[in-house]
Amino acid sequence: xxxxxxxxxxxxxxxxxxxxxxxxxxxxxxxxxxxxxxxxxxxxxxxxxxxxxxxxxxxxxxxxxxxxxxxxxxxxxxxxxxxxxxxxxxxxxxxxxxxxxxxxxxxxxxxxxxxxxxxxxxxxxxxxxxxxxxxxxxxxxxxxxxxxxxxxxxxxxxxxxxxxxxxxxxxxxxxxxxxxxxxxxxxxxxxxxxxxxxxxxxxxxxxxxxxxxxxxxxxxxxxxxxxxxxxxxxxxxxxxxxxxxxxxxxxxxxxxxxxxxxxxxxxxxxxxxxxxxxxxxxxxxxxxxxxxxxxxxxxxxxxxxxxxxxxxxxxxxxxxxxxxxxxxxxxxxxxxxxxxxxxxxxxxxxxxxxxxxxxxxxxxxxxxxxxxxxxxxxxxxxxxxxxxxxxxxxxxxxxxxxxxxxxxxxxxxxxxxxxxxxxxxxxxxxxxxxxxxxxxxxxxxxxxxxxxxxxxxxxxxxxxxxxxxxxxxxxxxxxxxxxxxxxxxxxxxxx
Amino acid sequence: xxxxxxxxxxxxxxxxxxxxxxxxxxxxxxxxxxxxxxxxxxxxxxxxxxxxxxxxxxxxxxxxxxxxxxxxxxxxxxxxxxxxxxxxxxxxxxxxxxxxxxxxxxxxxxxxxxxxxxxxxxxxxxxxxxxxxxxxxxxxxxxxxxxxxxxxxxxxxxxxxxxxxxxxxxxxxxxxxxxxxxxxxxxxxxxxxxxxxxxxxxxxxxxxxxxxxxxxxxxxxxxxxxxxxxxxxxxxxxxxxxxxxxxxxxxxxxxxxxxxxxxxxxxxxxxxxxxxxxxxxxxxxxxxxxxxxxxxxxxxxxxxxxxxxxxxxxxxxxxxxxxxxxxxxxxxxxxxxxxxxxxxxxxxxxxxxxxxxxxxxxxxxxxxxxxxxxxxxxxxxxxxxxxxxxxxxxxxxxxxxxxxxxxxxxxxxxxxxxxxxxxxxxxxxxxxxxxxxxxxxxxxxxxxxxxxxxxxxxxxxxxxxxxxxxxxxxxxxxxxxxxxxxxxxxxxxxx
Numbered sequence: 001x002x003x004x005x006x007x008x009x010x011x012x013x014x015x016x017x018x019x020x021x022x023x024x025x026x027x028x029x030x031x032x033x034x035x036x037x038x039x040x041x042x043x044x045x046x047x048x049x050x051x052x053x054x055x056x057x058x059x060x061x062x063x064x065x066x067x068x069x070x071x072x073x074x075x076x077x078x079x080x081x082x083x084x085x086x087x088x089x090x091x092x093x094x095x096x097x098x099x100x101x102x103x104x105x106x107x108x109x110x111x112x113x114x115x116x117x118x119x120x121x122x123x124x125x126x127x128x129x130x131x132x133x134x135x136x137x138x139x140x141x142x143x144x145x146x147x148x149x150x151x152x153x154x155x156x157x158x159x160x161x162x163x164x165x166x167x168x169x170x171x172x173x174x175x176x177x178x179x180x181x182x183x184x185x186x187x188x189x190x191x192x193x194x195x196x197x198x199x200x201x202x203x204x205x206x207x208x209x210x211x212x213x214x215x216x217x218x219x220x221x222x223x224x225x226x227x228x229x230x231x232x233x234x235x236x237x238x239x240x241x242x243x244x245x246x247x248x249x250x251x252x253x254x255x256x257x258x259x260x261x262x263x264x265x266x267x268x269x270x271x272x273x274x275x276x277x278x279x280x281x282x283x284x285x286x287x288x289x290x291x292x293x294x295x296x297x298x299x300x301x302x303x304x305x306x307x308x309x310x311x312x313x314x315x316x317x318x319x320x321x322x323x324x325x326x327x328x329x330x331x332x333x334x335x336x337x338x339x340x341x342x343x344x345x346x347x348x349x350x351x352x353x354x355x356x357x358x359x360x361x362x363x364x365x366x367x368x369x370x371x372x373x374x375x376x377x378x379x380x381x382x383x384x385x386x387x388x389x390x391x392x393x394x395x396x397x398x399x400x401x402x403x404x405x406x407x408x409x410x411x412x413x414x415x416x417x418x419x420x421x422x423x424x425x426x427x428x429x430x431x432x433x434x435x436x437x438x439x440x441x442x443x444x445x446x447x448x449x450x451x452x453x454x455x456x457x458x459x460x461x462x463x464x465x466x467x468x469x470x471x472x473x474x475x476x477x478x479x480x481x482x483x484x485x486x487x488x489x490x491x492x493x494x495x
Numbered sequence: 496x497x498x499x500x501x502x503x504x505x506x507x508x509x510x511x512x513x514x515x516x517x518x519x520x521x522x523x524x525x526x527x528x529x530x531x532x533x534x535x536x537x538x539x540x541x542x543x544x545x546x547x548x549x550x551x552x553x554x555x556x557x558x559x560x561x562x563x564x565x566x567x568x569x570x571x572x573x574x575x576x577x578x579x580x581x582x583x584x585x586x587x588x589x590x591x592x593x594x595x596x597x598x599x600x601x602x603x604x605x606x607x608x609x610x611x612x613x614x615x616x617x618x619x620x621x622x623x624x625x626x627x628x629x630x631x632x633x634x635x636x637x638x639x640x641x642x643x644x645x646x647x648x649x650x651x652x653x654x655x656x657x658x659x660x661x662x663x664x665x666x667x668x669x670x671x672x673x674x675x676x677x678x679x680x681x682x683x684x685x686x687x688x689x690x691x692x693x694x695x696x697x698x699x700x701x702x703x704x705x706x707x708x709x710x711x712x713x714x715x716x717x718x719x720x721x722x723x724x725x726x727x728x729x730x731x732x733x734x735x736x737x738x739x740x741x742x743x744x745x746x747x748x749x750x751x752x753x754x755x756x757x758x759x760x761x762x763x764x765x766x767x768x769x770x771x772x773x774x775x776x777x778x779x780x781x782x783x784x785x786x787x788x789x790x791x792x793x794x795x796x797x798x799x800x801x802x803x804x805x806x807x808x809x810x811x812x813x814x815x816x817x818x819x820x821x822x823x824x825x826x827x828x829x830x831x832x833x834x835x836x837x838x839x840x841x842x843x844x845x846x847x848x849x850x851x852x853x854x855x856x857x858x859x860x861x862x863x864x865x866x867x868x869x870x871x872x873x874x875x876x877x878x879x880x881x882x883x884x885x886x887x888x889x890x891x892x893x894x895x896x897x898x899x900x901x902x903x904x905x906x907x908x909x910x911x912x913x914x915x916x917x918x919x920x921x922x923x924x925x926x927x928x929x930x931x932x933x934x935x936x937x938x939x940x941x942x943x944x945x946x947x948x949x950x951x952x953x954x955x956x957x958x959x960x961x962x963x964x965x966x967x968x969x970x971x972x973x974x975x976x977x978x979x980x981x982x983x984x985x986x987x988x989x990x
């Protein structure tokens with residue numbers, strides 16, 4: 001009882017002192033009081049293994065989409081579930097894609113309409129990959145909430161939902177109309193969403209003014225606004241030889257082994273110093289201007305902290321600007337692994353019959369996925385040809401996502417700066433993102449709406465890696481940021 | 496009834512015609528009548544996932560050893576379970592090795608004593624590797640018994656057990672004393688067995704005259720006697736960089752990736768035409784003599800059948816002698832796979848932090864594992880050094896098994912020829928084996944006993960590969976071969 005009374009007193013005092021901020025304080029107070037529920041909601045969502053890259057997990061992903069739909073319906077949103085067609089699997093079979101869930105809260109023509117985009121599918125994760133905790137059982141350790149998808153992108157989607165819910169719970173009018181567009185295929189390239197966005201251009205998107213994406217993270221401990229992302233061209237290079245795996249004792253020496261071929265062609269992608277060796281691939285990269293260099297110089301980025309955070313002995317570049325440029329606006333090649341070879345513990349003496357390398361090229365303006373696909377395919381076939389191997393090489397680009405770049409002088413970014421200042425008391429950093437949010441570019445090209453990326457994830461959240469997490473602080477303060485942002489956007493002058 | 500009568504007539508007729516063979520016919524008749532039990536016994540054994548390379552499966556392996564022990568005790572053998580010490584795991588922890596099971600049947604000093612060596616551990620197998628059936632559920636399709644370990648080496652061990660059992664069931668005296676030595680670590684290099692063999696040289700092995708190993712297969716549809724095997728030097732090459740996996744978008748471009756380093760050093764092991772590129776490794780290989788070439792020319796080996804069986808478009812060599820020589824008496828390098836990289840379905844955009852390549856070199860006379868270890872380690876470190884990578888390379892030889900070669904003019908081989916002729920009606924082929932039976936060389940060096948390899952596995956059994964099998968024919972006729980062989984060995988003149 002005592003505690004309750006003193007809290008009330010504090011609220012009244014703050015209310016008196018800040019005038020307009022009374023309602024904001026009510027909202028943040030509401031968020032603080034409900035944070036355990038928010039953490040539990042995230043735990044429920046993380047417990048669903050909504051791995052979109054593995055078709056055997058598709059039922060879980062469908063279940064995840066159902067949970068989102070139900071939640072938005074409970075909040076009395078105008079919910080619609082939109083079909084995005086089918087997916088053709090490698091074996092030729094065709095399955096339906098998970099439907100996209102949309103919802104609308106408010107349709108006041110005098111208000112701006114903000115569309116929040118998010119996704120609830122996740123990257124693969126297995127405990128034995130090196131997770132300290134079960135990746136599908138959200139576990140709090142020292143203020144961090146560990147679980148696959150915690151930061152990418154389940155907590156941000158929930159934070160947006162909770163932001164709207166807070167306004168409604170306090171019976172406060174939403175300062176803008178809010179729409180949600182939540183998908184389940186982001187991690188594999190937002191399959192089907194391009195077509196849906198085009199089809200909904202003059203329907204769902206017709207009254208949307210701005211699109212907000214919170215599918216990225218800060219660069220440092222300082223909050224950030226993101227104005228660009230790299231794209232991604234993800235390749236499968238498959239070498240197939242014997243009709244089944246052979247024994248290296250019984251058959252070794254008689255066979256031209258697919259693994260030897262595959263290793264040899266992979267070794268022609270990138271040099272030890274990070275130079276891409278595929279002819280022509282870097283030709284289309286935009287010039288690095290002096291103006292750009294200056295923006296990078298102002299970014300609060302400590303190389304030593306970054307180096308220690310990721311735990312490497314030396315970074316690829318020894319100065320901040322080159323490093324940021326190669327993270328944000330130059331392409332790179334990563335070899336992710338090989339499917340079909342022996343990958344377990346122990347000493348299997350197998351000659352794998354069919355091995356598929358997975359590698360990807362992060363794309364930047366003005367690279368075109370279709371051009372990159374041809375350059376990579378031609379290059380690998382040319383190198384393979386020289387080996388005169390009897391094995392078969394197949395090269396396929398399975399993701400071709402374009403980069404995205406925003407205008408940092410737009411009012412959306414000004415609103416973002418004010419919201420960050422209100423919640424965190426600091427100016428946000430202006431950053432780019434090395435990763436890919438494929439749909440950003442599609443939104444820009446097709447809907448021609450203005451887009452902002454407003455991240456709440458921490459710089460060390462370990463997206464796509466073992467021990468992914470979001471801190472309780474970022475999750476809860478992030479919810480407040482979204483509440484504030486809706487308010488700030490309402491102050492942007494209507495055209 | 497009619498059928499029974501006619502069978503009895505045939506037996507009597509054959510008995511009259513062949514004299515001594517009466518008892519052999521009783522034995523083969525017994526085998527025929529009990530073949531369903533034999534298949535069921537194999538099914539029971541295959542159902543135990545006794546994968547010795549995966550320590551998480553150690554309980555299953557222990558259970559397998561217990562089943563063997565129990566079976567030999569039921570048969571009233573003089574059973575002993577021998578400790579072979581401990582195994583140090585990669586994380587530094589120490590666990591006991593599975594004990595070796597031995598048994599003795601008969602101790603008549605006037606008879607020869609034959610020691611049968613076998614193993615009941617298996618290579619890894621997962622349904623998703625491409626097995627048409629559950630690898631641990633023995634499944635009969637068109638006369639073939641599919642299951643992991645069916646041919647390597649569970650059916651041969653059972654066939655030896657059933658051979659002894661048949662003599663005992665018919666109350667017939669064993670023509671020789673028979674000892675069994677069954678281990679559970681063969682697939683990872685027979686850990687601990689070297690020490691045991693040395694320790695038992697003047698105990699268990701003191702009354703042993705001959706050692707028989709049936710851990711290999713025929714070369715064609717014709718039964719074979721095997722007189723040589725290759726050894727194996729199995730390596731782990733581990734490149735370690737960041738302290739945990741990173742995201743190719745978030746961090747790609749800033750990091751010297753361990754996978755890129757690993758691919759580059761793996762690409763320096765073997766050329767497209769099969770030449771080993773590691774300096775010095777082939778220096779110790781024995782000269783290929785004209786006499787040897789002639790033996791190879793006489794082997795009934797159809798390259799086209801072999802090519803089609805393994806399902807490749809072209810073999811490494813275009814003539815029989817070169818091909819057999821490179822399968823049997825020249826070394827080769829196989830890259831088996833990479834642990835720690837992304838190996839699943841889908842499109843994970845990970846930068847793996849620590850990746851371990853598994854590759855092996857099949858060794859031949861007169862290569863020395865310790866020398867090869869130094870040559871490979873020095874070479875990989877030299878190549879890695881040139882890359883000036885900040886990542887860490889560790890190279891380790893985890894198996895170093897020597898090759899083995901027997902004298903084909905020995906009486907053991909003459910006995911083998913007679914036994915094959917009796918059961919199959921043909922002369923056996925004299926062949927070598929590209930794979931490794933590490934213990935053969937140890938038996939030879941330490942016990943100085945004469946050794947024969949007497950295979951019953953088919954040429955297309957798919958050892959270590961998906962869909963391993965043994966045919967019902969080879970399993971059952973192989974049991975008869977072992978029965979006949981015990982008889983033939985009893986005719987070898989005592990010194």
